[in-house]
Amino acid sequence: xxxxxxxxxxxxxxxxxxxxxxxxxxxxxxxxxxxxxxxxxxxxxxxxxxxxxxxxxxxxxxxxxxxxxxxxxxxxxxxxxxxxxxxxxxxxxxxxxxxxxxxxxxxxxxxxxxxxxxxxxxxxxxxxxxxxxxxxxxxxxxxxxxxxxxxxxxxxxxxxxxxxxxxxxxxxxxxxxxxxxxxxxxxxxxxxxxxxxxxxxxxxxxxxxxxxxxxxxxxxxxxxxxxxxxxxxxxxxxxxxxxxxxxxxxxxxxxxxxxxxxxxxxxxxxxxxxxxxx
Ligand SMILES: [Fe+2]
Ligand SMILES: [Fe+2]
Numbered sequence: 070x071x072x073x074x075x076x077x078x079x080x081x082x083x084x085x086x087x088x089x090x091x092x093x094x095x096x097x098x099x100x101x102x103x104x105x106x107x108x109x110x111x112x113x114x115x116x117x118x119x120x121x122x123x124x125x126x127x128x129x130x131x132x133x134x135x136x137x138x139x140x141x142x143x144x145x146x147x148x149x150x151x152x153x154x155x156x157x158x159x160x161x162x163x164x165x166x167x168x169x170x171x172x173x174x175x176x177x178x179x180x181x182x183x184x185x186x187x188x189x190x191x192x193x194x195x196x197x198x199x200x201x202x203x204x205x206x207x208x209x210x211x212x213x214x215x216x217x218x219x220x221x222x223x224x225x226x227x228x229x230x231x232x233x234x235x236x237x238x239x240x241x242x243x244x245x246x247x248x249x250x251x252x253x254x255x256x257x258x259x260x261x262x263x264x265x266x267x268x269x270x271x272x273x274x275x276x277x278x279x280x281x282x283x284x285x286x287x288x289x290x291x292x293x294x295x296x297x298x299x300x301x302x303x304x305x306x307x308x309x310x311x312x313x314x315x316x317x318x319x320x321x322x323x324x325x326x327x328x329x330x331x332x333x334x335x336x337x338x339x340x341x342x343x344x345x346x347x
Contacts, residue, residue: 072206072251072347073099074258074286076339077118078110078144079317084342088118093140094288094318096258097122098249102205103130107247107258109144112181116147118341126151131203132192135260136244137163140318142180149190157187158203160212160243161196167239170227175236177229200276206250212242213264213272219298220265223290246287248273251347254283254312261288261319265298267305274309283347284313286339291328292321299324303331315339 078095093110168175241263317339
């Protein structure tokens with residue numbers, strides 16, 4: 070089965086066709102069994118970028134949501150306007166009220182649209198904490214066990230639960246990733262990897278009873294990592310034989326440059342328009 074992934078939303082643009090960048094992520098996945106969209110960006114770029122990149126959003130058979138941050142879910146109304154009724158997969162906690170906080174000010178960064186509104190546009194929500202195959206050979210990971218000591222939660226990610234008196238750390242338990250079981254091997258697509266990229270690698274390898282991951286695409290959150298975590302990440306990339314790595318979004322330019330130096334030809338920038346075949 071041939072597979073093609075194209076990044077539709079990301080912080081930067083890699084092709085001079087009139088696409089726009091925005092802080093966020095969305096990836097269009099084409100297979101012989103049908104097309105799937107993973108995340109939607111904030112909503113400013115998804116429709117125009119899909120058009121200039123020749124991707125028909127109306128062809129999508131399913132939408133998967135990596136987690137309930139605005140920069141991955143804000144484009145849902147625009148996409149639903151093109152798809153009409155369509156299954157939308159995600160974790161049951163995606164609608165939780167969440168914030169970015171530096172200890173003083175707190176800014177809302179959760180989903181911008183109510184479930185009822187999205188359902189009125191055609192979203193058919195399927196919530197899961199467990200792995201699920203959403204289309205032939207396209208899987209969502211379910212909740213990721215947090216097993217190691219060096220992938221620590223981002224302290225700026227906070228929650229404001231209904232009725233609570235104060236914000237508290239957000240474990241982002243809803244962080245899911247997508248896996249395509251392609252002809253070349255496993256292709257892992259990350260939203261923000263809030264669960265920790267190595268935790269995600271290990272969970273995916275256990276899920277599929279494999280020892281190698283062919284490719285990784287998407288937001289790694291390594292831009293917020295400490296040196297020890299980054300070193301362990303480089304070791305894991307080599308240990309699992311990753312042949313292609315296209316980092317995006319919350320990786321940040323500094324860590325992307327370091328990954329490029331480490332990976333050489335295996336690396337690419339996962340910007341708007343970047344493609345990967347499997
Ligand atoms: Fe993000
Ligand atoms: Fe996020």
